[in-house]
Amino acid sequence: MQSQTIDPAKTALNHHHAATTEAHHEEHPDHRIFGLIVFLIAEGMIFLGLFGAYLAFRATLPAWPPEGTPELELLLPGVNTVNLIASSFVMHNADTAIKKNDARGMRTWLAITAAMGIIFLLGQVYEYTHLEFGLTTNLFASAFYVLTGFHGLHVTIGVVAILAVLWRSRTKDHYNSEKHFGIEAAEIYWHFVDVIWIILFGLLYLL
């Protein structure tokens, strides 16, 4: 295209208007955080739909959980809940660190968050293998597995996102105090997953 005829010094601001027609399609950083939040509203509505369905099943059945459902152990999921809430604070530290240009600190905090996420998932798998009911035992059991499983999927995505950010931060100066969208996005997502778990824990284990 004609960009070659333009003196690059004059167009320092539109360096991304490179030769291809695709090149101008660079996303604006402020929009990305906003877009992520809008996306999480949609995600939240999926969970809200599932929670609503759960409450509706609960309301229509005479006994809940249906008779013969073994009691849920609270210790492991309780510890897991504390672990997940704590990981949100750890994740926040990573964000604070990079805003102070402390890349090393950021990587440490990210690694700890990912580890805590993996511990959560392992705890969930352990719980699944030790529960005395299966997916099709009764309505409560089905809802339990589908809801926690769907949340687990989101935790997995979160862990993958954090590991991806960690992977990319190996390159020197990939993230700095000015440019850290990836970390911020992973953090917001991680908090979202955390909040959903708190509601889920309340619904399934405590209510």
Add this chain to the structure above:
Amino acid sequence: MTQAQLQETANTPALNEEPGIRKWQDYFGFNTDHKVIGIQYLVTTFIFYCMGGVMADLVRTELRTPETDFVTPEVYNSLFTLHATIMIFLWIVPAGAGFANYLIPLMIGAKDMAFPRLNAVAFWMIPPAGILLISSLVVGDAPDAGWTSYPPLSLVTGQVGEGIWIMSVLLLGTSSILGAINFLVTLLKMRIPGMGFNQMPLFCWAMFATSALTLVSTPVLAAGLILLSFDLIAGTTFFNPTGGGDPVVYQHMFWFYSHPAVYIMILPFFGAISEVIPVHSRKPVFGYKAIAYSSLAISFLGLIVWAHHMFTSGIPGWLRMFFMITTMIIAVPTGIKIFSWLATMWGGKIRLTTAMLFAMGFVGTFVIGGISGVMLAAVPFDIHVHDTYFVVAHLHYVLFGGSVLGIYSAIYHWFPKMTGRMINEFWGKVHFTLTIVGLNMAFLPMHKLGMMGMNRRVAQYDPKFTTLNEICTYGAYILAISTFPFIINAIWSWMYGPKAGNNPWDALTLEWMTTSPPAIENFDKLPVLATGPYDYGLEKAKEDVPLDDPNPVLSGGPNSVLRAEPDPKVAANPEDRK
């Protein structure tokens, strides 16, 4: 926008010596230009519309006679299921997104959508989803539980087809959520300086309301479909009464999306009509704010009325009262829109272009559909005609007489902008006449059929309904025929039509202030807003730049509200203004 961005936009080199002309190959690949994506959406969905139309005509052919003599009842069930699914999820909903993709950045003076790659991803989910859905016919186990897929029926009939249906609808739902995110962020963050929400064109308002609605309601359908697929595949019993499940919960989840979906299907075209009517009546739009805010009111009310589809599902009486009243209230914002359009036309210099004819047809037929909707909102009446052809008549008046006429109106209105050429008006009018005649012939008798008691979704019926059914069937054939003048006209005009110029309708919204078709980055210079988008005949709009200016983006188009007063900083450097 910050000063830096302003500067950046102003500095953008003119990318278009051949303005906006793209190679045809560009439309067959992954492209992130919102204009290419918009046209990809429109053409793809139109192809699906034709497929859905063929299925509709097969259904009507079966119903021409009372006996099942054309297809087997099983095939018939699949045909009406696929017809509805295709028309809703693969035609009307994504066609609205197609116009939004094409028009929103142009109308708000942006270079592209906020997330161009996400935009392309959202589009490229549609063809696979459509192919997946139609492939179920080849598998020989097409979905046949109706487009609502109510359990337990959907769990006991064709398993493979049902699974395909769920996957396809989930994919299309994801696509429309991603689209909605893009529209919302673009509308909220990328308007040119000086364009507040109350200077935004009405189509943008409508898309804002639609996207908000999509964002909130579609995920709930996804949740319902996730549970349904577990029932189907993993043997859970969420919706299966034999295992303690509750099928009514599915209905709630389904209609929490699918009722708002009717507004997702109509609001974009309310918006498009609100653009067409003032332009072709040469009058300022009457009640700009009323039209704009009523879209938001419709979105909000649309979210709280879903159970009016379930009056006969055994929900409690007080709940039926609540849903009856809220449903009827929707007639208020809708009526506000209708009267605002009529008042816009009142005393205007109406140009009977094809776009305007379709817009007027839209208003007329939509009113019929709206009135039968208010009738259906009344619980006693709904119980009487539930699942009869009265409902079919209502929904076709709204979705065909509303949405499809709206789509056609929008196509005729923006065709010159999209292709750079005028579409033939004579054949457009032939198309319009055939469509209006076919539409009323096909759907008007259905009101009577429903009142007489003919059930929907049946392949066989009492011989006393034969005459009316024959009329409906011939109407459906006319509708099928009506698309041919359109398709041929559109293709021919796209290739050989007279050059359109930048602003053939003398419109005032921003998309007409750039070349036709628009350059790759839409505007050479950031446009400057002087008056509102619909100020026809007002002093400020009158004193504008001369007609037939060869370079409208730099100096404003005919009757333009725009003067590209160069940014003072840029003006200091004349090299940059070339």
